[in-house]
Amino acid sequence: MPSGFLCSLQSTNTMSKLLFSKSLVHSKLRKLWFSTLSSLVGEKNLLLMGPPGSGKTSVGRVLGHKLGCPVIDVDDDVLERNWNMSVSSMLQNVGDEQFLEEEGKALLKFSASGSVISLTGSNPLHARSMEHTKKNGIVVYLDVHLEDIIERLERMKVDRIVGQRSGISMGDILKKRKHFYKKWHDVRVFCQTGDCIEVVADKVIDAVKRYQNVESETFVSTRCDASKVDTNKSPSKFFSDVVIEGLATDGGLYVPEKGLPKLTPGEWGRLVTASYAERAQIILEKCIHPTDVPPVVLGEIIEKAYGENFACNNIAPIRHLSGNQFILELFHGPTASFKDLALQFMPHLFAYCIPKVCNYLVLVATSGDTGSAVLDGFGRLSDLDKRRIAVFCLYPENGISQVQKSQIIACQGENGLALGVNSDFDFCQNAIKEMFTNPEYTGFLTAEYGTTLSTANSINWARLLPQVVYHASAYLDLVSQGVITFGSPVDVCIPTGNFGNILAALYAKQMGVPIRKLICASNQNNVLTDFITTGLYDLRERKLQQSYSPAIDILKSSNLERYIHLITKNGHLVNELYSQLQSEGCFQLAGYLLHHIQQDLVGDWCSETDCLSAIYSVYDATGYILDPHTAIAKVVADRVQDRACPVIISSTAHYSKFAPVILQALRIEDIKRSPLSQLHMLNALHPLPPAHTSLLGMLKEREIHKSHICEDDPSHIMNHVENCLQNVFLKGH
Template sequence: MGLPGAGKTTVGRIVGQKLGCRVIDVDDDVLETTWNMGVSEKLQDVGSEQFLEEEGKALLNFSASGSVISLSGSNPMHAATMQHVKKNGIVVYLDVATRDILDRLELMKVDRIVGQGSGTSMRNILQFRKQFYKKWYDARIVCESGITAEAIADKVLEAVRRYQDSKSETFISTRHKRLGEGEENDSVYFSDAVIVGLAPDGGLFVPEKGLPKFTAGEWQHLLGATYVERAQTILERCIHPADVPASKLGEIVETAYGENFTCSKIAPVRHLTGNQFLLELFHGPTASFKDFALQLMPHLFAYCIPQNCNYLVLVATSGDTGSAALDGFSRLNNIDKQRIAVAVFFPEDGVSQIQKSQMIGCQKENAWAIGVKSDFDFCQTAVKQIFTHSDYTGFLTVEYGTALTSANSINWARLLPQVIYHASSYLDLVQKDIITFGSPIDVCIPTGNFGNILAAVYAKMMGIPIRKCICASNQNNVLSNFIKAGLYDLRGRRFMQTSSPAIDILKSSNLERYLHLIANGDGQLVTQLFSQLESQCHFQLQKDLLERLQQDLVADWCSEEDCLAAIHSVYCTTGYILDTHTAVAKVVADRLQDRTCPVIISSTAHYSKFAPAILQALRIAEIKQNPLSQLHLLSSYSPLPPVHRGLLETLKKNEKQTHQVCAADVNVLMTQLETLTQNQFMKVF
């Protein structure tokens, strides 16, 4: 299946020859035989609308098992036809760039196709048709420019093999033990990893065979694509269709990114100064990069879970994850909201006032914000302890038919969507002619839990030419010290509250995934390192692993004074306001980049979320306590970018909402969760 000129017949013949199968061309072998006239003659005789009906009827009466069938370019526009086709075979879509199709049609002297009315350009009718193809295919073949029909045929065969082998893509724990003779494999599928969140042994799930690699041509194929199109193409290669079919995945991606972001580009890249560019990740509904995962993940989760069970999603947040999770899960449809609830634990005094107000304001009937009288590390540890408390989880299952899972970045479905925007930002620089494809870039990312920077490493593994990932820490600089010397050391470390609270983290969960990667999947080594961290509060990487780590990563940290000074300096020279986390990255990028290639700085949150610190950095003397008043004051300066509209509206609507506050005691938290679960889900009798 594909656009006219996509090469369906040519590729179909090669595939048929390789498989030893009969090849049927719908135009030549079905339609013309049925009608006793040529296709173009029939179209001229009955017109486009009637042609589609008669073409559809002809195919509904046709079946041919064990064959390779080349559909017509217009078959996918007839729903009943495609339902018949999908019941009887695997539908493969040859995704050829529109510019290549136009060139081929010109050579073939084709100037009009089915459905093309007068005044409609060929480009527009081709774009119109693509929406129908997206509904029906089981596997997409990205046909990069210049690829031969033989190579496309090989891709088709590989895609069919993948589609038929649901066991080919499994996930293992980062603490996975190498199997002895006779031992059962403990790997799981994507849907299992999404549902469970944390592996039973306390490790994190990773793809057993790693992430797929795109060729340079496949990446270049996505240059003219929208963010939604890029996201779907990348995710299709990372999620097996047995877990989430391509058509369903397309619906989910469209729901997540179609209308929920205030910028049509979703994740635009903006020039800042010199060779520095900002990847603006704050245009989602809650104004932080967490929206990219948490507008998508709840819908993946709702699709993957069994229909006969309730789920309580636990989240620990240092700020931005909380409101993003609450907003994302509250956008589920009403049926899903009756069986899925989310509880967010956040440090009561460890997030900004606006972040707290936003979380409280994002509460819905299935989405709860719970303040904890401690720091983020306690919240994160508490979630892990609750998960591994078998008596408690068993009690919830028996009494309330409710299972626990996580939406923190320990969940693979939280991490995977972040790979997309790192890839997309590189493609945007190519599209803007700032670089040519293949030229290297550096990325600089404010880092706390290590998920965002790990996603950049994964994008690099998939073929994006990232040279160095620059890890930017604030004064909680355990990570930057570790990257420099290989010693992860929490002994005597004092947690420090800063103006960049989302990276006020001492234990970086996703570091475990990265160490598993560079250790070539040595789960026993990972177990040893993190067991030592738990028992002795430190571990040291061996020399070869540190050298491998430093091939990907460099790091430094930024003081509070330097952070605020950077906000002031950038505003004075450009009129642009950085948020505190982005300012941390800007300071570190200035120190570590060598200016031989562009550096993309991840702007992970909108400055509106940290108004008091921003007002202080801009040296505005009188700072009002009310968050809304602070945003109105910022808005009066006509800043670039403008104050985040969605955040402003959330605060306006929800000034009087309240929330639960609990002591820093895991037992207290479990009691609170049981109360909320009892109120949300019907008790099992």
């Protein structure tokens, strides 16, 4: 990151000034890298990497012709000339390990410039030679479908490659090699089945142009009036900038200026048999510019995020419930809610993006699940990162379940503090936004503690983006299971309060996932479903009602702002609407915009009584226990879905987090016990899904952590923030 030196400036300015300088430096350094494709060919090499049979040699020849530059094939022009024998003869003479060493030595002696170079399939297995070769080039990974590779090798009568021994198939060795290709590539060309050489060559050029043209993937605030932007004073915002800042300085939310990329049906088809982590890698590489977060770094983060910390190997499995309804289980992470799918990923990304010598305080408000997920995710950072990144979590003291509160308290660690507030979630969320948009306060924190504020709520783009992956993955799993063929539509039903989860599904649809309708399911705090019906977003005379589904007990839905910007592309209008919401407590959309919304969304809400009835009836019929949020989605899906296609119901939390409600719904008496005892009562029923082991462990550890509570007074909250900074950043200094 070119921003690593910034905090040495000893500035006591506000964060906005710090990031302004950072963006200027970031932009200038990138522009110095490459400006056009011709400069790339003039100064650097284009290194084509991939397995045998991926077409490197053929694509290299076409590229050389298109770009007017020399073409070098490492097999023919380097190895065989160096060895005075064929590559196959050398492999037969010396064996695999010695072959790789000799191949590496030959490449270490080789140098070129301004050329298209086709590497061998085994070059990436030799680290020193790849480091040498990569210094003067961009590595382009030709990612070709495994079945296509094997078919080509059979046609070429290649029956053995480096590393293949008796009993190991060609497919197995090629799968193992993927790790090395992921390690070295700067850009990936994700090839479809049937792509001809000319098409692949054009894709290489497009990928390199993207790599060079950072300015094509900038971000804007949802409230930015493009006609009034002074580009001389307002440098472009890149992905790493919005990860760090969280909330835009004008109070808006960051969104990609040109939207998200769209995958072709062929590209989606290639992901049908892929693992969750592989799907995440491809989708996120397309959404995050490679000079912001290099693919190798992204891959390392994904491995950390979706590994042994999830109880299910499939990460987010989909399960048939009944009829045309399928449950997307998003609760297999360490804190048993869908928030883990983003918050096991985001902290590592955040730690990579921020300047290495600055302190950061991540502020977060939670309506139940986010708090423990944020504290757990940031608590898994390296010791070095935990010394420069702290987390401060606000939650409504009496507005979440007992288990959720126990989790939040248990997840506090050396770099995390939770504070219960005697108010509701909307107050907590507003308190966070007020701290962000108060330049005197942010300036004070920078001057006094060398600390900058950021956020891990879904107002941060890095929190929202990973959620796109599981919506896409659910669809691909239905294709993989033979329930549908790719291209067939599905509906998605999501219990939502802050509009983040359902917005992620809308983004998945934009990227090419064939989602027909998105069903917004609410409880009695049904401001969103009223909005979908009328176009009127009205908070006047509404009071937040506590419910069995506290994670959606929200009236002011932050991410709705991103959706309105998505359908209007008009920051000026969004700013007007939200200024009106702030001053008058409501806004009304024009009729044509309401019509647009109703093309995407349908909404309904569910009473507390119907929620409990759904939990009971589903368990009675199937043995499966829904949590109260998923039960709301089930009720709404039953009402509004026309059964013309499958419907995927997002199960956003494990039922164990709401044990008293579940026991009440299942008509089990004597539920006034400790949370741990209640969970044991549920486990005795042998339900589906089984007990969540991480959750049980957290409840046992709760007593070793303290709880902190304060009144709904912003000055009291700010005092607690200072105490948190002193404990994390000043202790021992």
